[in-house]
Amino acid sequence: MAGLYPGSSAVRVFFGPGEGLPGSAWTDATRVGRQRLADLPAGCTVVVSFKDQHVNRLAFVEAWREARPDVDLILITHHEPEQQEGGDPTPAQYRASWTRTREQVGDHPARAEGRLRLAVCWTLQWIRRGGDWRTWWPDHEADAVDLVLGDWYPYTPGAPDPYRPTSYEEPAAALKVMVDLAAATGKDWGLAEVDHRRILRANGYAADVDPTGELCATWYRQMHTTAKELGCRVWAHFHRDMGAALGDLTKRPAEQAALRQLITQEANDVGRQRRLNWVKDGSPFRLMTPARDLRDILRGHGYTVYDIGNRSHLEADPPEDHTPYSATGFPGKARYGVGYALDVMPPAAGARSKVDGLPLPSLQRIGAQLLADRKAGVGGIRWLKYMNWEPERNNGGPCWHESWEPTYARRSSTDRGHIHLSGLTGYETSTIAAGYDPVARIRGDDDDMMTPKQFLALLQDPAVDFHLRGTAWRYVGGGIPAGMSTLGVLNETLIRLRALGEIVAAESSSPDEVRALLADLELPAPEPVDVDAFAAQVAQRVLAGLPAGDGPVRQEDLVAAIRTVLASLAAPAPQS
Structure with missing residues (x-):
């Protein structure tokens, strides 16, 4: 044959x-x-x-x-x-x-x-x-x-x-x-x-x-x-x-x-060849982290939840979010080898949760909770791109496609018999869904207050960590000169310190040691500056800050004068 x-x-x-x-x-x-x-x-x-x-x-x-x-x-x-x-x-x-x-x-x-x-x-x-x-x-x-x-x-x-x-x-x-x-x-x-x-x-x-x-x-x-x-x-x-x-x-x-x-x-067929090429690559597949976390929570309760698609999904053209080579990623391009979708199947009649022993909520209740949480901006489901679901049982009513691409919109769908969830790109490794449990929220056991463990997981989320670090450097306000941010002040200080260090090196009996110390700090290269003019300005202000008299300059007096000059250079500009 x-x-x-x-x-x-x-x-x-x-x-x-x-x-x-x-x-x-x-x-x-x-x-x-x-x-x-x-x-x-x-x-x-x-x-x-x-x-x-x-x-x-x-x-x-x-x-x-x-x-x-x-x-x-x-x-x-x-x-x-x-x-x-x-x-x-x-x-x-x-x-x-x-x-x-x-x-x-x-x-x-x-x-x-x-x-x-x-x-x-x-x-x-x-x-x-x-x-x-x-x-x-x-x-x-x-x-x-x-x-x-x-x-x-x-x-x-x-x-x-x-x-x-x-x-x-x-x-x-x-x-x-x-x-x-x-x-x-x-x-x-x-x-x-x-x-x-x-x-x-x-x-x-x-x-x-x-x-x-x-x-x-x-x-x-x-x-x-x-x-x-x-x-x-x-x-x-x-x-x-x-x-x-x-x-x-x-x-x-x-x-x-x-x-x-x-x-x-x-x-x-293009779709079949795409699947066969993926098989030749070793069939790499990893479900995006927030979808995986939700899948595991729901499976733990006793729901059947699918992630990677069957043959018809894998050979579809274009391939969608159940495949490890989706062409429908949003807002960016989907990563090869990553899956972005779940299908939550209806529980059997009379099925009970393996977690608390209570009856499993219907897909209608689960879908309503997911939709309400997504609209309310609840963190655990903020990764959701769209969902297909039926508010009524047994294909007896409408089936909706609820999407956030990028703003909320609703239209009809024919994807019946389960809840389909697709995720946004950019959340591939996010831990934002850690601990999010729609069943517990339906029962009133989860008021969206974070536990210390969940808060720590959120702080460790690479995307959250990146934004927190960026926010610190963008800070403006009290203690920061007008028109500057934290990063701007630090950059200005480093430039002035590099220039001042060069002055000190020029006057030092061991200039190589001073320059080596500056190099060890791995400071960024200073912006082009007129060193002679800047040195004359600093020297003039340092000399003006020294005690009057013709005797030798003491080390502690020189240090105090330099600190005074640096403090004045970093002081806020006068407010008009």
Whole structure:
């Protein structure tokens, strides 16, 4: 298959009843056919199904991370359970199987990274002829489901033979069931299998409509384009040795050419190449510090919070804040290798905080608190560039994009089902969010008064420290000559001291020692000055300050006179 379709970005792998889910499949070079995972194309997404209930999901996932970290994994718990054929579970067994999936890999770091996605998969023909997908929906483990996948094959309700329609179905209608499933579950969707036989008498159809396969090839292209427009996250085409009439694309050159064209199109996609180049760099990723601090606070309470995006985010053009190479940084350019975004997922019904044992606030309450705090200028969320959220539950009301780029503005958004947070550039290493806890603020346990630890963390923030040091040098006011700042006074003093030191060196019996002392101070070079004139001025004022008489000048009198002169030079100018 890799030879027939070079550059494939998705591969489908199936472990049937009794085959388990062996971690050795990732490294065993003696395997042949569809389970030879060592030969997966570089950088692809592999869609893996299994049928056995008690397999070790964690061992399989860990073997994947060790052997092929360059590929992403979509793991389907019990492929097509509704078929009720050999080895298929009862609904109760299916639910228990999903609990095992959640217990073993639901909290795996690869899932938080978006590299591991957990999926359900049903045949759409079964649903379109009246099957109730809710029978096989693990609602008790809904938080562990990342994707709803379907296996698409021809079925036209109302046709004389719904499995053998008279024409290729219009793509938007063909995909409506998947779009509806995604909306009903609040999950992303994709196609784990898709294919259409040519409409020929040899395939059981009423007429030879498409003897060359050109109509079917055109339908492939249209379906693929429409699926991407409707949000499809993965597309795996069905391919198996079943003969020309039954779907083997090696015997269907027109359809094979269309599929190869689509694969080449994706392989040359700018977004995909950008992701592959990042992978070649070692996949550097670090979440900006304030987003990381908030993520850890919310995860500590029990929320599911994602940061780096999945394949669709990483290959988007332009790449946005869930990627480590965002092109949408504001107010400056995003740093390569840094992520700027979080997705906060809704808590399960009845979920309680791991911190205080109280019920977890809904996303509506969390979003309202974040918005209110950002508008009020609360320090812990001042790094927020924009947020997408729904004030009402269950997609039942508006979804808002609240932004500060640079001033506050609100507009509609379609980014539903979670709270999306994106951060401002310039805060990459800021500790401004240390200790900020929106859950505690909702409960009234945080009145935004800083603890000593939080205040110390704020002072240690590089951005805050920079501004504090700058403020000291910009000070003007009492004790500073009119028209000058602290830095100006210091600069003037240093210049005069350097000039005075040169006078002292000229009169000293050890001028090199005096100049060495001045050099050790590492003073800035003085501004150009008429040394002779300045020396004469200083000498005149020093002599005037010495005791009257013709006797020798005592050292203490000279020191006192020099101090008097320096003090007068630094004194404030008279006020008019």
